[in-house]
Amino acid sequence: MNAPQHHQVMILGSGPSGLTAAVYTSRANLSPVLIHGPMPGGQLTTTTEVENYPGFKNGIMGPDLMLAMEAQAKRFGTEVVVDTVVEADLSSRPFQLKTNNASYTCDTLIISTGASPRLLGLDAEKELMGYGVSTCATCDGAFFRDKIITVVGGGDSACEEAMFLTRFASKVYLIHRRDELRASKIMAERTINHDKIEVLWNKQVKSIEGTKQDGVTSAMLFDSQTKEESELKTDAVFIAIGHIPNSSLFKGQIDLDENGYIITKPDSTATNIEGVYACGDVQDHTFRQAITAAGTGCMAAIEAERWLEAQE
Ligand code: NAP
Numbered sequence: 543m544n545a546p547q548h549h550q551v552m553i554l555g556s557g558p559s560g561l562t563a564a565v566y567t568s569r570a571n572l573s574p575v576l577i578h579g580p581m582p583g584g585q586l587t588t589t590t591e592v593e594n595y596p597g598f599k600n601g602i603m604g605p606d607l608m609l610a611m612e613a614q615a616k617r618f619g620t621e622v623v624v625d626t627v628v629e630a631d632l633s634s635r636p637f638q639l640k641t642n643n644a645s646y647t648c649d650t651l652i653i654s655t656g657a658s659p660r661l662l663g664l665d666a667e668k669e670l671m672g673y674g675v676s677t678c679a680t681c682d683g684a685f686f687r688d689k690i691i692t693v694v695g696g697g698d699s700a701c702e703e704a705m706f707l708t709r710f711a712s713k714v715y716l717i718h719r720r721d722e723l724r725a726s727k728i729m730a731e732r733t734i735n736h737d738k739i740e741v742l743w744n745k746q747v748k749s750i751e752g753t754k755q756d757g758v759t760s761a762m763l764f765d766s767q768t769k770e771e772s773e774l775k776t777d778a779v780f781i782a783i784g785h786i787p788n789s790s791l792f793k794g795q796i797d798l799d800e801n802g803y804i805i806t807k808p809d810s811t812a813t814n815i816e817g818v819y820a821c822g823d824v825q826d827h828t829f830r831q832a833i834t835a836a837g838t839g840c841m842a843a844i845e846a847e848r849w850l851e852a853q854e
């Protein structure tokens with residue numbers, strides 16, 4: 543492999559937080575290099591219309607918003623690299639990074655690696671993802687018009703997805719592992735009272751049956767109260783059981799909370815390592831909005847810029 547390329551600022555991840563950090567650091571003439579990561583554009587690329595990002599009175603499609611942010615970052619000189627970081631050594635400065643194709647060193651690092659949907663750990667989640675198994679109702683719901691759809695989870699996301707899917711489905715089952723929803727009261731009530739939604743309580747999904755050719759045909763459920771197994775005929779399974787922050791690369795180096803979110807200092811994006819900042823969903827389990835991610839991306843850029851200035 544060639545000698546590492548050195549940059550003042552490197553940004554990991556291309557969602558709203560990373561791209562906002564890129565806009566700010568490139569406008570500060572810091573020539574940032576942004577490594578796309580495995581999901582270019584981040585989670586917004588899996589949504590359709592975004593109605594709550596300020597500035598778009600008629601809404602904007604998620605992928606279009608991300609393309610516009612990337613074009614804006616490039617306009618000011620951000621170098622965007624289509625690659626994924628596979629190793630990070632933050633034990634000394636300059637920090638060292640290895641991607642699939644190259645190695646880098648940098649003076650300051652902005653981590654905006656986001657979060658990924660949590661999965662149940664079933665084989666079908668690998669085999670049938672995109673063939674009847676999904677983690678994104680807004681992306682895939684319309685494929686199941688007049689079909690039976692099953693949603694797994696008991697939080698606000700699961701209720702929101704179930705409600706959204708009633709637009710298409712003939713029937714929506716919500717599978718929850720307990721006898722009470724975790725979702726906010728108002729969301730829970732709307733879900734339980736919806737004509738098209740039936741909540742199946744105390745049930746765990748043991749397997750999802752189907753093939754790539756025929757799609758999903760059924761799910762095997764286990765009732766934790768009666769200990770009985772049953773088969774549920776369904777044409778799709780949407781998993782909505784929360785998210786996992788993409789922080790595993792930094793485990794043992796950066797302070798993480800018990801759920802793996804990067805811990806940042808109060809009113810700051812600074813981590814426990816001087817010169818390393820974290821923004822967006824990898825450090826935010828509370829708000830998780832595009833606009834809050836962009837806001838923390840801006841904070842990280844300004845903090846990195848000030849820190850670099852102080853080193854000179
Ligand atoms: P969440 O609140 O953490 O809920 C996850 C749900 O999935 C829980 O009901 C949990 O069951 C279940 N679950 C977790 N692992 C499971 C497993 N292995 N098998 C079966 N079930 C499993 O996640 P979320 O719904 O994504 O929400 C995250 C945050 O975003 C929350 O603060 C939420 O309020 C917020 N949010 C808000 C809105 C809104 O206001 N419109 C929409 C979406 C999300 P248990 O209940 O048994 O733990």
